[in-house]
Structures are given as structure tokens and as C-alpha cells.
Amino acid sequence: MSEAVAIRAPAIRREPGKFWIVPPAALLALLFFYPLALIVRQAFLDDSGVANVAEIIRVLHSRFFLNALINTVTISVAATAGCLIVGLVLALILAFVPFPGSGFIARLIDTFIALPTFLVTLAFTFLYGSAGMLNTGLMEAFSLPLPPVDFLYSTWGVVLAEVTVYTPFILRPLLAAFSLVDRGQIEAASVLGARPFRIVRQVILPAAVPALIAGGSLCLLLTVNEFGIVLFIGAKGVITLPLLIYGKAIQESAYQVACIIAVVNIALSLGLFGLYRFAAGRLGV
Amino acid sequence: MLVWSRPGRIVLWVLFALIFGVLFLAPLAVILLSSLADQWNGVLPNGLTTEHYADVVKGAAWNSVKASLITGFLASALALVSGTWAALSLRLQGDALKQLLGLLFFIPSAVPSVSVGLGLLVAFSHPPLLLNGTVAIVMIAHFVLISAFTFGNVSAGLARLSPDFEQVASSLGARPAYRLWHVTLPLLAPYLVAAFGLSFALSMGELGATVMVYPPGWVTLPVSIFSLTDRGDIFAGAALTMILVVATLVLLLGLERVTARATGS
Numbered sequence: 001m002s003e004a005v006a007i008r009a010p011a012i013r014r015e016p017g018k019f020w021i022v023p024p025a026a027l028l029a030l031l032f033f034y035p036l037a038l039i040v041r042q043a044f045l046d047d048s049g050v051a052n053v054a055e056i057i058r059v060l061h062s063r064f065f066l067n068a069l070i071n072t073v074t075i076s077v078a079a080t081a082g083c084l085i086v087g088l089v090l091a092l093i094l095a096f097v098p099f100p101g102s103g104f105i106a107r108l109i110d111t112f113i114a115l116p117t118f119l120v121t122l123a124f125t126f127l128y129g130s131a132g133m134l135n136t137g138l139m140e141a142f143s144l145p146l147p148p149v150d151f152l153y154s155t156w157g158v159v160l161a162e163v164t165v166y167t168p169f170i171l172r173p174l175l176a177a178f179s180l181v182d183r184g185q186i187e188a189a190s191v192l193g194a195r196p197f198r199i200v201r202q203v204i205l206p207a208a209v210p211a212l213i214a215g216g217s218l219c220l221l222l223t224v225n226e227f228g229i230v231l232f233i234g235a236k237g238v239i240t241l242p243l244l245i246y247g248k249a250i251q252e253s254a255y256q257v258a259c260i261i262a263v264v265n266i267a268l269s270l271g272l273f274g275l276y277r278f279a280a281g282r283l284g285v
Numbered sequence: 286m287l288v289w290s291r292p293g294r295i296v297l298w299v300l301f302a303l304i305f306g307v308l309f310l311a312p313l314a315v316i317l318l319s320s321l322a323d324q325w326n327g328v329l330p331n332g333l334t335t336e337h338y339a340d341v342v343k344g345a346a347w348n349s350v351k352a353s354l355i356t357g358f359l360a361s362a363l364a365l366v367s368g369t370w371a372a373l374s375l376r377l378q379g380d381a382l383k384q385l386l387g388l389l390f391f392i393p394s395a396v397p398s399v400s401v402g403l404g405l406l407v408a409f410s411h412p413p414l415l416l417n418g419t420v421a422i423v424m425i426a427h428f429v430l431i432s433a434f435t436f437g438n439v440s441a442g443l444a445r446l447s448p449d450f451e452q453v454a455s456s457l458g459a460r461p462a463y464r465l466w467h468v469t470l471p472l473l474a475p476y477l478v479a480a481f482g483l484s485f486a487l488s489m490g491e492l493g494a495t496v497m498v499y500p501p502g503w504v505t506l507p508v509s510i511f512s513l514t515d516r517g518d519i520f521a522g523a524a525l526t527m528i529l530v531v532a533t534l535v536l537l538l539g540l541e542r543v544t545a546r547a548t549g550s
Contacts, residue, residue, distance in 0.1 A: 021374040024371035024374070033389075099298050115533065122523060164312065231496075
């Protein structure tokens with residue numbers, strides 16, 4: 001590695017330096033791109049290694065696949081919308097109506113990025129589960145025979161958990177964008193009598209659009225790929241593409257089916273990744 | 286200040302406290318509370334106990350703490366070397382190739398972790414590359430998933446580095462290897478530490494790829510927490526989750542302090 005930078009500086013000896021990229025690139029090719037290519041190959045072969053293209057059509061038309069696809073897209077879009085709204089509200093308050101300790105709170109929310117996603121689901125079981133605090137409280141208060149709140153084991157439980165987990169990914173670029181907004185402009189607008197809502201719409205939001213688009217497309221990508229939250233909720237009706245791949249490969253040992261679904265899932269993710277890179281690159285976030 | 290009236294500000298702060306409390310504070314608080322709960326039949330636990338932690342430390346779950354720490358350390362170290370190497374040597378490439386390769390190094394972060402695990406199972410289940418059922422395949426899965434983050438962090442650091450130092454060093458006659466070791470890498474150190482910390486944290490919480498490939502003797506913390514809660518042992522699961530959270534936070538804060546001291550800020 002030490003020679004890597006070495007050979008760069010003098011222009012005439014530039015050429016040999018090009019080969020220093022080979023070791024890390026080869027490692028990634030062997031451990032990532034080769035397995036990825038084999039997933040695509042396996043999608044065309046049945047589990048005894050014979051070509052079977054009809055299976056692809058059967059899987060793509062099957063109810064379990066279509067349900068999982070619809071669930072994945074619904075959850076991802078709803079969770080991203082939720083993250084954008086919650087992230088925007090929190091960022092506006094943190095940046096423009098700060099309170100003592102708001103810097104610390106912003107950093108605390110930021111550390112959520114490093115925590116495992118399933119933590120939130122586990123916590124939601126205690127909070128909103130059928131024997132959780134909210135339901136027990138309501139049943140005791142109103143002497144109800146059955147738990148009244150049961151959104152947790154539905155699509156909405158997953159969406160709420162994902163909003164919690166992925167809002168920090170919106171908050172971070174938004175706070176960065178807001179720190180560049182000229183405070184003088186806001187004060188001038190408000191001295192001239194503009195109401196806060198109008199200042200947000202005409203001065204602050206335009207500055208936030210790049211961060212919202214980049215953060216939003218990152219959220220779409222991460223929520224499509226999310227596995228831990230859905231696995232921990234363990235609701236029978238809420239199966240997403242990653243969960244279906246896990247079920248087919250590990251629980252049913254149906255590798256061809258798993259690979260077919262994985263190809264669809266990877267294509268969806270790479271498309272969203274392209275969107276994110278495009279948005280982030282173009283808007284300079 | 287956007288809102289000048291005091292009542293207006295208070296309304297907004299209450300709204301903030303409500304969102305923050307429900308979404309972020311309540312989950313952490315309830316995990317802590319349930320990890321200490323003795324019996325929990327009402328709204329609040331009937332009593333507090335450290336029994337779940339004692340069970341977890343004595344039982345097989347403690348092995349998963351070790352498995353997670355070792356996996357996280359080795360995978361992050363490998364990702365740090367490979368990511369730094371890739372970011373440094375990418376500077377030697379022409380512009381077109383630099384862009385393409387830079388994109389390829391980022392792609393592992395975009396692919397769903399379950400599919401990364403599935404790919405490793407498909408690729409390494411037959412000789413000559415028979416890794417299925419070994420600890421190595423777990424390390425590889427973690428390495429692949431975190432490598433893009435290390436690469437991204439180090440690249441960002443390199444982009445912010447002023448080229449002056451390196452140019453001065455070489456104009457003073459510093460040999461390339463000497464310059465890399467004594468100028469470039471020390472300047473990059475804060476980014477390297479941050480990259481290592483983030484990868485370690487990501488590895489500690491990784492679940493999707495690990496459930497696909499882990500062998501029976503190498504159950505990481507998240508897998509262990511899942512099997513505990515799946516069996517209905519949610520209090521022990523909560524205790525183990527708290528151990529995971531504390532380990533991650535201690536690690537991140539520790540590394541942050543090291544970086545702050547090194548850069549004198």
C-alpha cells in the first residue's frame with residue numbers, strides 16, 4: 001500500500017501506479033461481484049443444476065411474490081414519506097427555534113444511525129404490543145376486555161418502526177443544509193412582516209430541497225432493503241422481499257426461487273441507488 | 286430565530302418533545318426498563334431485577350457477545366485496510382476509471398444484506414471454495430457489507446485533505462513510502478478512526494446477511510437476540526440488546542475521544 005501514493009507524484013512514472021487498485025478490486029470482485037453473478041445464474045437453474053426458465057415465470061406470477069413486492073413498495077414509500085415529514089419538522093425546530101440542549105439532542109438522534117434497527121421493533125412490542133404498556137393502560141383505564149390498539153402486527157407497525165430508524169438519515173443532511181441558510185435573510189423577512197409559515201415556504205424550503213431529495217432517495221433504498229424490523233415484528237401478513245428470500249432459502253431450501261426473488265430485489269435496490277447517486281451528485285449534497 | 290412570540294415557541298418545543306419522546310426516547314427507555322423488569326403484568330413492571338443480565342452473562346448468550354466483538358473487530362480491520370488501500374490507489378487512476386471504480390466500491394452498500402448472504406451461500410458451498418458452515422463466511426459477509434462505508438469515509442477524508450502537505454513533503458525530498466506513512470496517513474487518521482468505529486457499529490448490529498450464513502457455533506448478538514425473543518424470552522432479549530447498545534455506544538464515544546485528542550479539537 002505504501003507505494004501507492006509513491007508512484008503518483010512524478011508525471012512520467014505515473015503508469016505503474018495504476019496497478020495498485022488491483023488487490024482491493026480483486027478482493028471485492030471475488031467476495032461480492034462473483035457471488036452476485038452466481039445469484040443471477042442460479043435464478044435460471046433449478047436446485048439440481050438443470051436449466052429451468054419456466055420457474056422464473058411461475059415465481060414472478062405467484063401470489064407470494066406479488067404480495068411481497070407490493071408490501072415492500074408500500075412500506076418503503078410510506079416510511080420515506082413519514083421520515084421526510086418528521087425529519088423536516090424536527091430539523092426546522094432544531095435549526096430555527098433552538099432551545100437549551102438542542103445541539104445535544106441532535107447528536108443523540110444522530111447516534112440512532114449506529115444502533116441495530118430491530119431494537120426499535122423490540123421496544124415497540126413492549127410499548128404497543130397486545131400485552132404492551134399502551135394496551136394494558138387503556139384496558140385498565142376503560143376496563144376493556146380486549147387490547148384496543150393492534151397496529152403493531154400490520155404494515156403500519158413496520159412503517160412506524162422504519163420512520164423511527166430512518167428519520168436520522170433525513171435529519172443529518174437537512175441540518176447541514178439549514179446551517180448554510182442566511183439568518184439575516186430570515187430576520188429581514190420577519191422584520192418586514194412575513195409570517196413564519198411564509199418564511200419556511202419561500203426562504204427555507206428552497207434551500208432544503210436538495211437535502212430532502214437526496215435523503216428521501218436514501219430512505220427509499222434503505223427501507224426496501226430493511227430486514228431486521230420486519231423479521232422481529234414477525235407478522236404473518238407482512239412479508240417483504242428480503243424476508244421472502246430468507247424464508248425460501250433458509251426455511252424451505254428453495255434456492256432457485258430465492259435467487260429469482262433476489263434478482264428482482266437487487267435490481268430494485270440498484271435502481272434506487274442510481275436515483276440516490278444521481279440526486280446527490282446533481283444537487284451537490 | 287424564526288418564531289418570535291414566546292407562546293409560539295413553547296408550542297413548537299412541546300411538539301418537538303412529543304415527537305422526540307414517542308419516536309426516540311420511549312423505545313430506548315422501554316428497552317432499558319424491560320431488561321430490568323421482574324414481572325410485567327400491568328402498565329409498569331411489578332419489580333426490578335438484574336436477573337436477566339446475570340442469566341445472559343452466565344448462559345450461552347455470552348458467547349455471542351464474544352462472537353460479535355471478534356467478528357466486528359476482524360471485519361472492520363480488514364475493511365479499513367482494503368477501503369483505505371482502494372481510496373488511496375483510486376487517486377492514481379484516470380478520471381473515467383476513477384468514477385466507475387468509485388461507484389463499484391459503493392455498490393455493496395446498496396444491495397440488500399439478505400442477498401449478500403444468499404450470494405455467499407451460492408458461491409461458497411462447493412469445493413474448491415467451501416466456506417459454508419465456517420466462521421470465515423460470517424466475517425466475509427460483514428466485510429462485504431461494511432467495506433463500502435469504510436471506503437466512503439476514507440475517500441471523503443482524502444477529498445478534504447489539502448494537497449499542500451503532500452506536495453511540500455515531496456518537494457523536500459521525502460520518499461513516496463515515507464510520505465505516505467508520515468504525512469498522508471497521519472492526516473487521514475481521524476477519518477480512519479471514524480470509519481473503523483462506524484463499521485464496527487454496523488457489524489455489531491448486522492442481522493440480514495448473518496442469519497443466512499452463520500454456523501451453529503458462531504451466533505452473533507443480533508441472531509442471539511432474535512432467537513431469544515422468537516422463543517418468547519423477550520426480557521432476556523432486551524437485556525442482551527442493552528448490552529449491544531452499551532457496547533456500541535462505548536466504542537463510538539471512546540473512538541470519538543481518541544480522535545478529538547489526536548486532532549487537538
